[in-house]
Amino acid sequence: MALAQLNLLVGDIDGNASKIIAWTRHAVEQYQADLILFPELALTGYPPEDLLKRADFMTACEAAVERLRREIPHGITVVLGLPEWCEGQRYNSALVLRDGAILARYRKQHLPNYGVFDELRYFTPGTEPCVFALQRGEGEPLSFGLTICEDIWHPEPIAQAKAAGAQLILNLNASPYQHDKPSLREQALRARAAETGLPIVYVNLIGGQDELVFDGGSLVMDAEGCIIHRLPMFEEALGCIELSPLSLEGRGAGGEGEELSPKAQRFAIHPIDGLTVAPLDETCAIYRALVLAIRDYAHKNGFKGALLGLSGGIDSALTLALAVDALGADQVEAVMMPSRYTADISQLDAAAEAQALGVAYHVVPIEPAFTAFQQMLAPVLHGRPSGTTDENLQARSRGVVLMGLSNATGKLLLTTGNKSEMAVGYATLYGDMAGGFAPLKDVPKMLVFRLARYRNTLAPVIPERVITRPPSAELRPDQKDEDSLPPYPVLDAILEAYIERMEGLPEIVARGFDEALVARVIRMVDLAEYKRRQAPPGVKITSRAFGRERRFPITNGFRR
Numbered sequence: 001m002a003l004a005q006l007n008l009l010v011g012d013i014d015g016n017a018s019k020i021i022a023w024t025r026h027a028v029e030q031y032q033a034d035l036i037l038f039p040e041l042a043l044t045g046y047p048p049e050d051l052l053k054r055a056d057f058m059t060a061c062e063a064a065v066e067r068l069r070r071e072i073p074h075g076i077t078v079v080l081g082l083p084e085w086c087e088g089q090r091y092n093s094a095l096v097l098r099d100g101a102i103l104a105r106y107r108k109q110h111l112p113n114y115g116v117f118d119e120l121r122y123f124t125p126g127t128e129p130c131v132f133a134l135q136r137g138e139g140e141p142l143s144f145g146l147t148i149c150e151d152i153w154h155p156e157p158i159a160q161a162k163a164a165g166a167q168l169i170l171n172l173n174a175s176p177y178q179h180d181k182p183s184l185r186e187q188a189l190r191a192r193a194a195e196t197g198l199p200i201v202y203v204n205l206i207g208g209q210d211e212l213v214f215d216g217g218s219l220v221m222d223a224e225g226c227i228i229h230r231l232p233m234f235e236e237a238l239g240c241i242e243l244s245p246l247s248l249e250g251r252g253a254g255g256e257g258e259e260l261s262p263k264a265q266r267f268a269i270h271p272i273d274g275l276t277v278a279p280l281d282e283t284c285a286i287y288r289a290l291v292l293a294i295r296d297y298a299h300k301n302g303f304k305g306a307l308l309g310l311s312g313g314i315d316s317a318l319t320l321a322l323a324v325d326a327l328g329a330d331q332v333e334a335v336m337m338p339s340r341y342t343a344d345i346s347q348l349d350a351a352a353e354a355q356a357l358g359v360a361y362h363v364v365p366i367e368p369a370f371t372a373f374q375q376m377l378a379p380v381l382h383g384r385p386s387g388t389t390d391e392n393l394q395a396r397s398r399g400v401v402l403m404g405l406s407n408a409t410g411k412l413l414l415t416t417g418n419k420s421e422m423a424v425g426y427a428t429l430y431g432d433m434a435g436g437f438a439p440l441k442d443v444p445k446m447l448v449f450r451l452a453r454y455r456n457t458l459a460p461v462i463p464e465r466v467i468t469r470p471p472s473a474e475l476r477p478d479q480k481d482e483d484s485l486p487p488y489p490v491l492d493a494i495l496e497a498y499i500e501r502m503e504g505l506p507e508i509v510a511r512g513f514d515e516a517l518v519a520r521v522i523r524m525v526d527l528a529e530y531k532r533r534q535a536p537p538g539v540k541i542t543s544r545a546f547g548r549e550r551r552f553p554i555t556n557g558f559r560r
Helices: 013-031 049-053 055-071 149-153 155-163 181-196 282-300 314-327 344-357 367-381 388-409 419-423 445-458 464-468 488-500 505-510 515-527 529-533
Strands: 002-005 035-037 077-086 089-098 101-107 131-134 142-148 168-173 200-204 206-209 212-215 219-221 227-230 237-245 267-271 306-309 332-336 360-363
Touching: 002 013, 002 200, 013 035, 013 055, 013 077, 013 237, 049 055, 055 077, 055 089, 055 101, 077 101, 077 168, 089 142, 101 131, 101 142, 142 149, 142 155, 149 155, 149 168, 149 181, 155 181, 168 181, 181 200, 181 219, 206 282, 212 282, 227 237, 227 267, 282 314, 282 445, 306 314, 306 388, 314 332, 314 344, 314 445, 314 464, 332 344, 332 388, 344 360, 344 464, 367 388, 419 445, 419 488, 445 464, 445 488, 488 505, 488 515, 505 515, 515 529
Parallel strands: 002 035, 035 077, 142 168, 168 200, 306 332, 332 360
Antiparallel strands: 002 237, 077 089, 089 101, 131 142, 200 219, 206 212, 219 227, 237 267
């Protein structure tokens, strides 16, 4: 059995079908596979969103199925996910194809409708199990039960499959990454294995898709809940396992002397591809998630590389390292845009990082644009602009420069703001928020420091002073972030409670925080909603990102 962990393009039905055919042929040629398993909605990519509501899109899916029936090599069974239209209903389905025929179909029963998911908008839930049998040579046939993604988080679908005769569960997934998701998935799989005594083969998508990134991490879990095969995270991979029949007098696959499990497990599972890997450390996994998200957003949308404003601060320093790791130094440009308030050490550190990473580096002072804007506004404001107006004019001058370069080069403009600053509105609309993609949009400030230090363990490209000096927007003399914000460790803890855990003022204060400070932070978050709505997309890595899963009204009279 082969597990095809693929990076697919949403909407590219023909391209995805070609990839399914090519990987099936590869599984036959390399492993002589009898069965290959593809992810959820592999034919369309995930999530196709309102494309599913277009009749021509669904017609193209049906045509692609006919092509797969013609072109998939005979002798191998293919299980893949796709949307299916039947009698006026749309289903999130899996088909079992072999020798030009559709052997079986399964319709996903549990449709997630929380967080980033809104499958009830598109699909009708299925109600029936699907079990199909395969036989090789003279051996006894094996019965496989099908489930799709969310089904495995609930007991009923796998219990149905077992009752229908399944000896092993195949689970097709398009499960997006967040920092705690790998362990949560394993807990869910282990619970299902314990309930039913069935092994589970879990195959997941990889790749970036707008705000989401899929991490792969496909695996095989035996009936005792032990992971006996795991594919890499954030990489395309073709894994393969062998199912070997056991006699009644035989032993199980779990270890020496282990008693044979019931009839449902009369076979051993062995990896045969040498790809079994250890899970990634969390910081490494987050870093790789951000890299993959940048790479796929740029490549899948046809950008010719990326550029960003490099300030000498830690956020832009980390973003530059991520961009280079995603796209290569030759595809990335960095622009230092000093003002009258930019410290010399900021310019020195920015130049040092650009040199260390080998990117094209430009210096474009914003003083002429800043002065011109002040002069333009002075007659209307009856004097020179000051305060926040002056600060925002600087940020917006930089935004104009960067967007001009993006237009001229065809490169994706990456914004560099982090989740902590975005949450409380410490960002400028049409200034530092201007751009096409926001890699750090869901990365709190303290995690920015952690990721920067992690990147320097690979190669010391971010100057140490950038990591250790107090953060500053450098929009007025001797400015520091803590002049306007609580210390970041405190701010991040309050924001995590309010945004990710959805706690209110009393619950957060009960954690030991000052009530007036918590009330102030909550007020800042609520008032910044209109800014977040206008921010570019950014990849989700926490349990509640500033995207489609946070849906609060801009006009909001609820006060704590």
